[in-house]
Amino acid sequence: MEALNNLMYGFSIALEPINLFYVFAGVFAGTVIGMLPGLGPISALALMIPLTFGMEPSSGLILMAGVYYGAIFGGSTSSILLNAPGVAGTVATSFDGYPMAKQGMAGKALAIAAYASFIGGTVSIIFLMMVAPLLGRVAVSFGPAEYFSLMVLGLTAVVSLSDKSLVKGLIAAVVGVMISIMGIDLQTGTERFTFGTVHLLDGIEFLVVALGIFALAEVFYMLLKGGGGKEQPRNAIGSLKLSKSEVKDIAAPIGRSSILGFFTGVLPGAGATIGSFLGYSMEKRLAKDGDTFGKGNIKGVAAPESANNAACTGSFVPLLTLGVPGSGSTAVLLGALLVMGVSPGPAMLVDRPDVFWGVVASMYLGNIFLLVLNLPLIPLIAKILDMPRPLLLSLILIFCMIGVYGMSFSVFDLLLLLGFGLLGLGMRLFGFPAAPLILALILGAIMEESMRRALQISGGDWSIFIDKPISMWLLIIAALSLMLPLVKQAIKLAKARS
């Protein structure tokens, strides 16, 4: 009953005309940006942050949340029409979505993606409403030692679950923490790694790094791979209608994948990509016609689409209740919230219920917007994919530049942005994952603060991190998560031998 009252309160905020506009604008912008091959939710979120300057925190987060799940939804369109997923979380959608498009059923695949995203999103919001306050109550008892261990777990989980080298993931995370602690140490007032320049006294803004490592690096990568002048042909869309038997076929996979997706999203480091692959492989195993997966099976579109949207909502649980993001995208969201002066965490449910419940309610509305507006508009929105690539790339560049300049009014930051763009390109070319860097950048300074507070409480005794049971278990899980890639490799080797 309390949750229902809170939700009603949330709706009273989300239904304010200005917030309704932000939900719509966020979902629409996210869909458009997420659709562009290469630009995922992290780039979309980073590009939209400058628009939230001076906004009410609840409105800002409503806009950003809309961009996030809009980008996941938009990614499915380029997956289906071009076989070029805009977002990693929609790669699994292309396995069957693109073959369907080649068979002249692109409209059907897009409609399934829209319905599945809607149901996945809506089911997971119900879970979010139930789980988040419970977790928030547990998290109130967390002290600095527990927070430090939780952040260590968040980082190791993101590193170990990325498909790239474990060592390179850890290096990216360490570099991210190094960047985060540049500037004046707030506890002692000491300057650290400022190279004697006043521009670095406040450290490096995370938006500079996020836009550089993701959006700018992506433009450089496209230029390198010949994306400058080449256009990809896209499939015609065709009818969006589904038959009764098709609806019946996809109902169960959508239900199962929605629940699976939500819980995958809650786990630190997992998220839309892993959720969608798990949903896809689960349905492939369960389906009687599993052998037709990969050849245009409608369940192969429904499962990953419901799972990725559900995971996207699930990833809000650790962000909103613990204040610790579990993925690169939610790290950028946290950065945006911090810019707006809101620190998510267990206290937020009590101190800023308007932000928490406003966002939850806006998610219901956002999912309805996604379905009602985007479905009929998809043929129109998809025309963005026909935009000449050279023009598109130069526009993305200007959005990055103005985003940074509009925040800091600093030419130095523009040059830093360029530097991070080139660093991002190098990371991409040599197999360094970028998500751990951005997550570490957001968590680094808070992690150091928690560690120092914990040590101050214990008088410098490091055993505080293992004396507290929750902290100890979090550290054990963090250590185990680093073993995961080794275990996977061992299983692979054993399989290869047998």
Place this chain on the structure above:
Amino acid sequence: MTRLNSNQVIALLLALLAVGYLAMAWQIPSFPLPRPIDSDLFPKVLGFTLLGLSVLLFLEKPKAQDVPEALDPEEQQQPLLLRPWSRVVVTAISLAVYAVLLVPVGFVLTSVGLVFGLAAYYGYRRHWINLATAVGVVLALYLTMTRVMGVYLPTGVLPI
């Protein structure tokens, strides 16, 4: 002596970075009052961790994903300025020039120049559409930022 692979080259660079970082960490001044841990501890832990990880990277064999894919041979045959790496270099230089000129010349002129110039350089030949898009988008951005959001953008030589 065998040639170093890409992981080993990167590992050596990172090790150098870690050593430099540690040297700087040792120069962080101590806080006058005694504290359980000071400002230099965390950076030192990070520096040593990076050093250790560079050793591990040096020993790790690069997989396919750790080596840049070969570039399109057709693109490599193009005139020097249009080759893939040239596109990246020219874009990076243009962005640096944009950053430097932004304040003296103004947001509108530099931004229109950047969008139009780079799109044309990347191969977009419909110049009028290019110019109209560049002017339209930049003006829309400028007016939204300055008039709606109250964000100051440099006017430069234009009186707007």
